[in-house]
Amino acid sequence: MTLPTHRTLDPRDAPVLRWGILGAGGIAATMVTALLDGTSQQVVAVGSRDLERAKGFADRFGIARAHGSYEDLVADPEVDAVYVATPHSEHHANALLVIAAGKHVLVEKAFTRNAAEAREVLAAADAARVTCVEAMWSRFLPSYDVVRRSVEEGLLGELRLIEADHGQRLYPDGPARLARPELAGGALLDLGVYPIHLAAMLMPRIEHVSAVGTLTPLGVDEQESISLRDESGTVAALTACMSASTPTIASIAGTEARLELSGHFYRPSEIRLLDPAGRLLESWQPLEDEARLGLRYEAVEVARLVADGRRESPSLPWAETLRVMELMDRIRGQLGVVLPGEG
Incomplete structure (x- = not known):
């Protein structure tokens, strides 16, 4: 394997x-x-x-x-x-x-x-x-394509559980925009979007969304815990927090094997393939300096699309961008976060 x-x-x-x-x-x-x-x-x-x-x-x-x-x-x-x-x-x-x-x-x-x-x-x-x-x-990084292919090609067996967390201590002493509703602050749009995108990439038919969290005095989300389930029975457990640091790791578990994405899973990071007993089978490493240059992949994707006369990316099509936004709308609705002008 x-x-x-x-x-x-x-x-x-x-x-x-x-x-x-x-x-x-x-x-x-x-x-x-x-x-x-x-x-x-x-x-x-x-x-x-x-x-x-x-x-x-x-x-x-x-x-x-x-x-x-x-x-x-x-x-x-x-x-x-x-x-x-x-x-x-x-x-x-x-x-x-x-x-x-x-x-x-x-x-x-x-x-x-x-x-x-x-x-x-x-x-x-x-x-x-x-x-x-x-x-x-993240969607355009080589590491995410390794993850995508591992699931698509059945390397992990039947996909059962996705876990991902993203916590950084950015509030209340970090960027002021994160505390301000008029600037669409909060943990979800800034940090939670990463574990949600990872789960959405691997769960094409999400049918259940549940979220609990904590709001700041100004009404933006300080943290949230999110549960997703798709039609196949795969479950995702996702968290985001802007007032405390977390390991920022991800695990993608199937019936035959699992993947572990090391700290800062959303960046170019090590991928470990483990068998059901937890034995390491193989690891994948990004190129040196990939973290500093990682944003280049999304930009050159645009360049290739323009040259080919295409308007949307197969790695992140418009329907997928919209689906993630709809998921986050549902999550914010459950948390009780309403931004200025949304009604």
């Missing part, structure tokens, strides 16, 4: 797009680093609501043009595709702005605040005939 090989293509061999970066925060810097150091893609412009911030970001990375508004960025004729790197609360409006300009768009996870907003963005992309992808980077 051996682990399958991944089918992920070399990021440096992808067709080249000229990228604009919408937003100049930390995740934008991580993406630009991955593009410049790990691909042949070009980063030609950055846009921020603060021109000086955009200029500072551009100087830091050697980007040719800095724009003082998102409107100017998407109107830049040298930009082919835009990476949206703003808070969750802004994804819907920012993605629609990019699409209206006729540009392809990669939207940072969580895709939007809720499923209704996701439907609007995907409908606009469809009408404009542009490529649109959710930037859930």
Whole structure:
């Protein structure tokens, strides 16, 4: 019994797009680093609501043009595709702005605040005939393809249980946006989206969702425990927490074997294949420096889709992005989290 090989293509061999970066925060810097150091893609412009911030970001990375508004960025004729790197609360409006300009768009996870907003963005992309992808980077990593193939090819036997946790001590002393309802803060959209995406990738027909959790004084979710069950009887036990650190590991157990994804399961990480007695059969290791460059895979996926004239990724199709948003809507409903403007 051996682990399958991944089918992920070399990021440096992808067709080249000229990228604009919408937003100049930390995740934008991580993406630009991955593009410049790990691909042949070009980063030609950055846009921020603060021109000086955009200029500072551009100087830091050697980007040719800095724009003082998102409107100017998407109107830049040298930009082919835009990476949206703003808070969750802004994804819907920012993605629609990019699409209206006729540009392809990669939207940072969580895709939007809720499923209704996701439907609007995907409908606009469809009408404009542009490529649109959710930037859930884990889905495009070689490690996730090893996991996907292991389940699809029956290596684990009948899939029974998925366990994944994601806890980081980010509240109350971390990024202020996580505490603010108007910025769609909380653990679920920022952290819980990772274990949910992992489970959804392996459970195509989820029929039961149950969640309990704790809310902050301002009404966003501090933590949650989520149970999922699909039509086959597979169960997922998922947790997310933004006020305490957890092991951030995942286990995918079948009747014949199980996979263990080491700390930070959502990043390029070691995969261990174990038999029912817990004996190690094989392990898989990511390439050196993959964690620093991991965001490159989702970006070059967009580049390949554009070159092929396709609008959605087979690794994360629009229906799957929407399904995950619908799951998170159900979870937030059970937790009692309502964001401003949702009613």
